[in-house]
Amino acid sequence: MELILSKFTKRFGATTVISEMDLHVGAGEMLALLGPSGCGKSTTLFAICGIHRMDGGSLHFGDRDVTTLPAQRRSVKVVFQNYALYPHMSVSDNIAFPLRVKRHDRATITRKVGAIAELVHIGELLDRKPAQLSGGQQQRVALARAMVREPDVLLLDEPLANLDAKLRLEMRTEIRRVQRETGITAILVTHDQVEAMSMCDRIALMRAGQIEQLATPVQMYENPANQFVAGFMGNPP
Ligand code: ADP
Ligand code: MG
Secondary structure, eight states: OOEEEEEEEEEETTEEEEEEEEEEEOTTOEEEEEOSTTSSHHHHHHHHHTSSOOSEEEEEETTEEOTTOOGGGSOEEEEOSSOOOOTTSOHHHHHHHHHHHTTOOHHHHHHHHHHHHHHTTOGGGTTSOGGGSOHHHHHHHHHHHHHTTOOSEEEEESTTTTSOHHHHHHHHHHHHHHHHHHTOEEEEEESOHHHHHHHOSEEEEEETTEEEEEEOHHHHHHSOSSHHHHHHTTOOO
């Protein structure tokens, strides 16, 4: 499902942190929202998922206007860096939780949990508790829980930030694989240009609440729009 953000404006008190930002993510695309700390990545993501209301502009998922819809009616899911799994529940119950809330019947829940667990390669971990899993495995469970109700849009806020270097590499590949296999529209928020370049179809590079350039990784590296982009992408003139 394509996502169209138009003239998005966000203020905190008297300070405008995002001013009339436009962003288009194609159906099935994975887009990186990249930029230094404080540039407005999370603020944009919170507006898209409905945690924050927008002070101006509009948001569409396909031809559906979701600008004023509450988060739970948007068909969008977020995976945060602290996975926030329920510690007292098994992996299986963690993944099933969003389905139970929606009162799916037991057979449907078992089938959906099984399928998503296979997809993210945790089929053998369903009876464990979160504390009995590695960081990478916990992240897979969080991904499964986010995907189990088949949202239109998946948002990932620095999902790899808490993982060690080796796991981070592995999970880059894994998240990208799951995104490709499901064809879900996804936005990855990151401050790491290598992560953005290796995982995403296109990159929107932000600075101080503005998109400096939106392009494919290769275009952005080879034809940076300005010195900031060149410097951030590690290819200064
Ligand atoms: P990023 O995710 O890119 O690091 P954020 O979107 O979190 O940046 O923040 C963008 C700007 O908005 C920063 O200047 C930050 O201080 C400010 N900001 C974010 N959340 C709040 C808030 N709840 N109240 C006031 N200012 C905020
Ligand atoms: Mg942030």
